[in-house]
Amino acid sequence: MSEHQPIWGQHLILDLAGCPRDRLIDADNLRAWVKELVDAIKMKAYGEPQLEHFATHSFDAAGYTLLQLIETSNICAHFAENLGQVYIDIFSCKTFDNEDAVKVCRKYFEPEVIEQHVLERGRFPASLKKAS
Numbered sequence: 001m002s003e004h005q006p007i008w009g010q011h012l013i014l015d016l017a018g019c020p021r022d023r024l025i026d027a028d029n030l031r032a033w034v035k036e037l038v039d040a041i042k043m044k045a046y047g048e049p050q051l052e053h054f055a056t057h058s059f060d061a062a063g064y065t066l067l068q069l070i071e072t073s074n075i076c077a078h079f080a081e082n083l084g085q086v087y088i089d090i091f092s093c094k095t096f097d098n099e100d101a102v103k104v105c106r107k108y109f110e111p112e113v114i115e116q117h118v119l120e121r122g123r124f125p126a127s128l129k130k131a132s
Contacts (some may be wrong), residue, residue, distance in 0.1 A: 008122025009073065009093045013102055014043055016086040018112025024063060024079040024086065033108040034068045034075060040104045041096035044071040086111070091121070 023029055030051060038045045046069040055061035062079040068075060072092040079086050086109055090101055098118060105114070 001063075006123075007120040009091060009120075010095050011119040011121050012090040012096075012098050013117040013119070014086070014088040014090075014102065014105060015115040016088070016105060016109055016111035016113070017084060017115075019084045019086055019109040021081055021084060023109050024081040024084070027064065029108060030064055030066055030077075030079065034041070034066060034077075036108070037075065037090075037101060037104045038068065038070060040090075040100045041090070043092065043096065045069070046071055051058065 020022045027083070031049060034049050034129045035045070049066050049068040051064055053062075053064050055063065059082050061080065063079040064077075068076075070092060072094040075086040075088070075090050077086060088105065090096070098116065102114060102116065105111070
């Protein structure tokens with residue numbers, strides 16, 4: 001018997017490298033990506049994604065940042081257009097298939113490398129009581 005309660009949330013962290021720049025500077029491509037991602041991981045989008053281009057003063061950091069609220073939390077990504085890198089966080093209290101998310105990212109960004117980390121959030125000992 002486990003001494004821990006079930007997890008509260010799943011957090012997928014993806015670092016992509018070697019992406020073609022044209023995939024990262026096309027706002028329509030980024031919006032299409034997040035829409036397909038939400039569908040692929042069986043989530044429900046809450047409103048439209050926020051998409052802003054930031055850090056034009058910095059060659060390394062310049063690029064779009066995207067935030068898509070989902071019913072169960074959020075999807076956040078930064079696209080370092082001059083480096084060909086993408087940094088993605090998908091957090092949800094509803095579980096999802098990590099590989100489905102990776103497939104959509106491969107399709108839209110054509111990375112040479114993907115690093116993947118999965119965190120289980122809120123795994124506390126069952127002996128902890130709820131705060132009053």
